[in-house]
Amino acid sequence: MARTALLGRLTWRLARVAAIRRETPRCTTLVLEVPGWSGHRPGQHVDVRLTAEDGYQAERSYSIASAPDGEQVELTVERIDDGEVSPYLVDELHAGDQLELRGPVGGYFVWQPDLGGPLLLVAGGSGVVPLMAMLRHRANQRGTVPTRLLYSSRTAADILYRDELQRLAAADPAVRVTHALTRAQPPGWDGYARRIDAAMLREVSWPPAERPLVYVCGPTRLVEAVATDLVELGHDPARIKTERFGPTGA
Amino acid sequence: MDDRDLRLDGNAVAGLLAEVFAVEPTVSWTNCASCGASNQIGALLAYVHGMGAVLRCPGCNQALLRLGRAPGRVWLDLRGMRWLQVEVETG
Amino acid sequence: MVGGFVSRGFRGRRRGGREGAADPDRLPPGQYAEAGFPVLTAGPTPRIEATAYRFRIEGLVRHPHQWSLDELRALPGSTFSGDIHCVTKWSKLDTSFGGVSVDTLLDQVEPLPHATHVVAFSYGGYTTNLPLDDVRGGRAWLVWEHEGAPLPPEHGGPARLLVPHLYLWKSAKWVAGLRLLDHDEPGFWETLGYHRRGDPWQEQRYWGD
Numbered sequence: 001m002a003r004t005a006l007l008g009r010l011t012w013r014l015a016r017v018a019a020i021r022r023e024t025p026r027c028t029t030l031v032l033e034v035p036g037w038s039g040h041r042p043g044q045h046v047d048v049r050l051t052a053e054d055g056y057q058a059e060r061s062y063s064i065a066s067a068p069d070g071e072q073v074e075l076t077v078e079r080i081d082d083g084e085v086s087p088y089l090v091d092e093l094h095a096g097d098q099l100e101l102r103g104p105v106g107g108y109f110v111w112q113p114d115l116g117g118p119l120l121l122v123a124g125g126s127g128v129v130p131l132m133a134m135l136r137h138r139a140n141q142r143g144t145v146p147t148r149l150l151y152s153s154r155t156a157a158d159i160l161y162r163d164e165l166q167r168l169a170a171a172d173p174a175v176r177v178t179h180a181l182t183r184a185q186p187p188g189w190d191g192y193a194r195r196i197d198a199a200m201l202r203e204v205s206w207p208p209a210e211r212p213l214v215y216v217c218g219p220t221r222l223v224e225a226v227a228t229d230l231v232e233l234g235h236d237p238a239r240i241k242t243e244r245f246g247p248t249g250a
Numbered sequence: 251m252d253d254r255d256l257r258l259d260g261n262a263v264a265g266l267l268a269e270v271f272a273v274e275p276t277v278s279w280t281n282c283a284s285c286g287a288s289n290q291i292g293a294l295l296a297y298v299h300g301m302g303a304v305l306r307c308p309g310c311n312q313a314l315l316r317l318g319r320a321p322g323r324v325w326l327d328l329r330g331m332r333w334l335q336v337e338v339e340t341g
Numbered sequence: 342m343v344g345g346f347v348s349r350g351f352r353g354r355r356r357g358g359r360e361g362a363a364d365p366d367r368l369p370p371g372q373y374a375e376a377g378f379p380v381l382t383a384g385p386t387p388r389i390e391a392t393a394y395r396f397r398i399e400g401l402v403r404h405p406h407q408w409s410l411d412e413l414r415a416l417p418g419s420t421f422s423g424d425i426h427c428v429t430k431w432s433k434l435d436t437s438f439g440g441v442s443v444d445t446l447l448d449q450v451e452p453l454p455h456a457t458h459v460v461a462f463s464y465g466g467y468t469t470n471l472p473l474d475d476v477r478g479g480r481a482w483l484v485w486e487h488e489g490a491p492l493p494p495e496h497g498g499p500a501r502l503l504v505p506h507l508y509l510w511k512s513a514k515w516v517a518g519l520r521l522l523d524h525d526e527p528g529f530w531e532t533l534g535y536h537r538r539g540d541p542w543q544e545q546r547y548w549g550d
Contacts, residue, residue: 010268014346047265050348056373056430058353061262084353092350100346105264108276108292220255241292244262247255252386252495299381300429301510301530311385313466318533320547325534 010102012049015073017097024158027126028090029065029076032099037071040064042133043110043215043243046075046103050085060085063130063217063243064104067137076160078126109215109243113138117145117213120205122196122226124152124218127245128160131217135175139168148176150204152196152222154183178204196222198229208234213241220244253297260294263303266317267291270324271336279335284312286332291315367424368432369541375431378487380495383529387464387494387515394499396483398446400521401456406449407518410499413483416441421482421503426541428508438492438503440484443476443519456521460528461502461513468528469513471504472538473521480506483516508539508546 019031045063066074079090093099111119111134119138121131128151138147153159159179169177180192180200192200206212214235216226223244231237260276267275276292287309294305294314305315307330318325328334353373368374397407408416419442426432452473459476462468475481485492485500492498497514504511510530531537536545544550 010265045261045264050351050353051346052351052353053347056353058351061265088348088351097349098346100348102265102269105268105274106261106276106292107264107274108261108290109259220257224254242259244258246258247251251380253382253384254386256380256382257385297383300427301381301383301535302533304383306384313384316529316533318530318535320534323534323547327533 010105012100012102014098015101017093017095017099018072019095020093023076023160026158027076027078027160029074030089030093030099032073032075032101034071034073034101037073039068040073040104041107041110041112042067042137043130044104044106044133045130046073046101047105048075048085048089049100049102050088051100058084063133065129065132065136067133067140076126076129076132106243109217109241111213111215113141113143113145115213117147118206118210119145119147120212120214121147121149122151122201122214122216122218123149124196124222124226125154125158126160127216127218127223127243129217130243131215132161134215135165135168138175139172144174146174146206148178148204148206150178150180150196150200152180152182152218155181156184156186156189196226198233201226201229202233205230205233205235208236211236211239213239215241215243217243218245220246256297258296258298260291260296260305262296262298263305263317264292266303266319266324270326273336273338275336278337280314281332281334282307282310282312282314283330283332285310367434369426370544372426372430372432372541375433378433378436378496379427379429379431381427381429382495383467384465389464389499389515391499395518396446396500396516397518398450398521399518400459401453401523402447402521403451403453404449406446408446410485413441413485413500416445419445419482421484421505423505425503425505425509425512428510428535428539428541428546432541437488438482438484439486439489440482440500440503442479443481443483443502444479446483447477452521455523458522458525460520460522460526461511461516462518462520463513464515464517466529467513467515469511470526470528470531470537471507471511472525475504475507475511475538476502476519480504506540508536508541510535511539 015032015034018033021029049059062075065076077089080086165177185193223242264276297304302318314330316327399405420439422437424434482503484503501514502516
């Protein structure tokens with residue numbers, strides 16, 4: 001059984017921005033080096049804190065996008081237009097800057113291969129970030145758990161990690177990735193062209209008798225609707241874990 | 251925008267609680283003093299803002315954990331819980 | 342703080358030039374001007390039909406009374422125009438709320454001489470405590486309008502208490518009534534470390550301030 005206790009209380013520490021990678025028009029990945037990082041579990045997040053010269057502070061939580069990898073931690077941040085923290089992280093930070101963070105935290109919303117499956121991952125927008133950490137870790141571990149990702153985005157340009165997801169699915173018959181585009185679809189689109197609903201979940205998911213482990217992440221409204229639909233389809237609520245991101249749109 | 255957009259999961263206060271407890275708090279089990287339902291902290295409904303946080307029972311909305319925060323201090327009220335189960339090192 | 346670490350180039354949203362060219366004297370210590378009206382909530386938004394809404398005053402009063410919204414609207418109205426201050430450091434300047442002065446309501450119920458404090462209690466279970474003097478003398482309102490429109494549910498509609506000279510957590514949303522007491526009875530946030538009175542000008546944010 002994985003050890004759940006931390007050694008001593010968690011405190012803030014400084015990470016260094018090693019690289020910045022633009023993913024989509026709205027989202028950017030920060031590649032961080034965190035001295036003393038003792039690893040994390042896929043699905044966990046960090047709290048990031050910004051401090052202005054006069055002491056004003058703002059804090060937000062960001063899911064870790066990367067699989068455990070030494071002292072390197074990647075965060076994929078969606079730029080919220082009238083946000084306070086994300087525009088700074090996306091527009092202002094340079095490689096070489098430092099960033100204060102606390103973590104990893106959130107042992108509840110975690111998946112590792114030893115938890116089994118089958119595994120159903122449902123993402124709305126940037127909610128795919130912690131689920132990507134799970135998929136990347138599964139690939140690193142040469143996992144064999146049958147896994148399905150249902151991922152809703154506004155347009156094709158907004159799909160995070162699109163090529164990587166395609167490669168993962170192509171390389172592993174046990175991984176299936178299904179996209180839903182809610183606002184606009186490119187010509188010849190063969191994925192879903194609407195918001196996630198019960199009918200879509202029934203088509204994509206395993207039947208309840210297979211007892212999948214389910215992780216749902218994204219805007220609060222989407223997460224609650226999906227979780228409700230899954231329970232109404234007969235899935236066990238005890239096997240559904242949610243991570244609500246709050247009111248940001250997808 | 252209302253609470254239905256704003257509410258989060260107990261997981262969202264993992265960092266804040268981890269500064270208080272010496273263990274990963276979100277996997278700890280709680281029992282609601284009002285309706286008797288058992289849930290992990292990560293499964294509670296979380297209302298979080300600068301004054302603090304309130305974690306509520308997903309079944310009956312009772313406030314199980316109320317947290318007030320100030321610079322350098324955190325106040326905890328666990329009266330809404332009948333009990334909290336925390337894993338500790340064995341042996 | 343990690344040894345006084347400062348995030349290079351971070352100023353925070355509020356720094357895009359002081360909204361409305363705020364006179365610094367209008368901001369209590371530690372506050373910044375916010376053009377919006379942030380929603381802070383500790384629980385589910387109560388959904389109360391306007392026709393079902395009731396406000397009552399009870400406790401140490403000669404004539405406990407309950408009003409419907411129609412009855413409240415029939416009373417001589419009163420508007421507050423000015424600034425509100427949240428303990429989470431934002432202040433909203435030059436806003437307005439419409440309703441009735443709490444003095445009008447207290448005149449009707451006649452507080453007993455030994456009443457010294459009130460507890461404001463709300464639909465959904467929220468409570469906050471105040472000295473009785475802080476809801477008298479033209480300093481407190483029961484309001485159902487914000488900037489000319491009906492107060493939306495996320496900001497406390499159908500009606501909330503408004504006590505703008507104290508931090509906004511004292512202005513109980515979805516207020517169901519006031520109970521007059523001869524002692525102070527800490528409410529929801531006050532039992533969690535927040536200040537019993539909450540005067541922003543003395544920066545009374547927390548217990549011990």
